[in-house]
Amino acid sequence: MAAKIFFNLPGGLKMPALGFGTFDSNDETEVTVSLNTALEAGYRHIDTAYVYQNEKIIGNVLKQWFASGKLKREDIFITTKLPPQGVHPDRVELFMKKSLENLQLDYVDLYLIHLPIGFKYDESAGRVKVNEKGEIQFEGKTDHAAVWRKMEEQVDAGRAKTIGLSNYNISQIETVLKTARIKPANLQVENHVYLQQTALVDFCHKNGITVVAFSPLAAPGHNKFAEKFGQAAKELPDIIAKKHSKSPAQVVLRFLIQREIAAIPKSITPKRIQENINVFDFSLDDNDMKELKKLDVGEKARVVDFSLHKGIEKHPDYKVKG
Numbered sequence: 364m365a366a367k368i369f370f371n372l373p374g375g376l377k378m379p380a381l382g383f384g385t386f387d388s389n390d391e392t393e394v395t396v397s398l399n400t401a402l403e404a405g406y407r408h409i410d411t412a413y414v415y416q417n418e419k420i421i422g423n424v425l426k427q428w429f430a431s432g433k434l435k436r437e438d439i440f441i442t443t444k445l446p447p448q449g450v451h452p453d454r455v456e457l458f459m460k461k462s463l464e465n466l467q468l469d470y471v472d473l474y475l476i477h478l479p480i481g482f483k484y485d486e487s488a489g490r491v492k493v494n495e496k497g498e499i500q501f502e503g504k505t506d507h508a509a510v511w512r513k514m515e516e517q518v519d520a521g522r523a524k525t526i527g528l529s530n531y532n533i534s535q536i537e538t539v540l541k542t543a544r545i546k547p548a549n550l551q552v553e554n555h556v557y558l559q560q561t562a563l564v565d566f567c568h569k570n571g572i573t574v575v576a577f578s579p580l581a582a583p584g585h586n587k588f589a590e591k592f593g594q595a596a597k598e599l600p601d602i603i604a605k606k607h608s609k610s611p612a613q614v615v616l617r618f619l620i621q622r623e624i625a626a627i628p629k630s631i632t633p634k635r636i637q638e639n640i641n642v643f644d645f646s647l648d649d650n651d652m653k654e655l656k657k658l659d660v661g662e663k664a665r666v667v668d669f670s671l672h673k674g675i676e677k678h679p680d681y682k683v684k685g
């Protein structure tokens with residue numbers, strides 16, 4: 364089965380099907396070295412977010428690549444995200460501009476709303492509002508239409524080539540679609556061989572919304588965390604990998620891409636950075652795809668859990684399930 368190397372976005376923009384994730388990496392040396400390794404290996408799609416606190420470091424690396432002439436701005440696809448404290452009509456532009464300043468860019472290729480939930484923000488102190496126990500204060504029900512109108516203004520102003528959503532479910536996407544002048548170009552959600560979310564993916568594809576899978580490896584890093592709490596670690600499938608002389612990680616990434624879902628694996632390990640992009644020289648056959656589809660266990664395989672923000676589950680927009 365063939366796999367697309369790019370997915371088409373509005374305005375003739377091409378999003379590489381395999382990108383570089385950067386969550387949980389904000390040490391200057393670590394980000395600089397891993398991003399340089401990724402760019403040398405051929406990654407041309409970088410995923411970051413205001414909340415990852417690494418936009419400035421990424422911006423510095425890109426600046427050097429542009430200055431050396433090794434890369435032109437239009438050669439690279441950059442995604443960043445509106446943080447939850449920006450999920451309010453009054454603060455979209457503020458945080459878009461902060462991200463561009465950090466990245467030292469005039470525009471991003473894709474600007475996503477990170478979560479459908481807003482955090483209260485103390486503008487004078489420049490930080491999220493917390494109560495006396497240090498717990499985050501949430502905005503009320505999100506006015507999706509009003510926030511989206513502000514996202515559209517970022518496209519009008521040339522700050523974002525395209526805009527999209529992250530961690531939205533079908534009904535939240537439908538709400539946005541109802542009043543959107545510029546349709547969301549992309550949805551970024553957790554998606555991997557154990558959590559395939561076919562209904563959500565089909566809904567997006569039918570509505571012309573591309574899908575990016577975060578935690579595409581079922582986040583082996585999170586396994587260490589899960590094990591601490593007595594949960595079994597998840598092993599990636601290796602029978603199909605052996606058949607193709609590929610690693611299990613390469614198989615599950617290729618599986619996503621053949622499902623027409625882009626993947627943004629994160630790694631700070633040079634060998635793995637190289638390994639994760641080498642998924643275009645083999646192909647999973649129908650039988651492999653069928654076997655891999657059987658590994659879907661649904662919600663219980665979800666690894667990214669926003670309930671670490673105490674009280675979030677009471678928010679009316681806390682329904683991340685597809």
Ligand SMILES: NC(=O)c1ccc[n+]([C@@H]2O[C@H](COP(=O)([O-])OP(=O)(O)OC[C@H]3O[C@@H](n4cnc5c(N)ncnc54)[C@H](OP(=O)(O)O)[C@@H]3O)[C@@H](O)[C@H]2O)c1
Nearest residue numbers: 384385386577578579580582584612628629630631632635
């Ligand atoms: N929109 C959102 O809310 C959201 C949420 C989560 C993530 N994301 C984005 O998606 C990206 C990827 O998700 P993720 O970081 O959660 O999970 P992931 O990419 O599925 O897994 C990353 C973990 O897997 C390890 N790893 C990488 N390549 C490997 C390989 N070939 N074999 C074995 N282990 C490997 C990494 O270790 P080493 O680094 O030590 O090599 C790291 O611990 C993030 O970095 C971020 O950009 C977005």
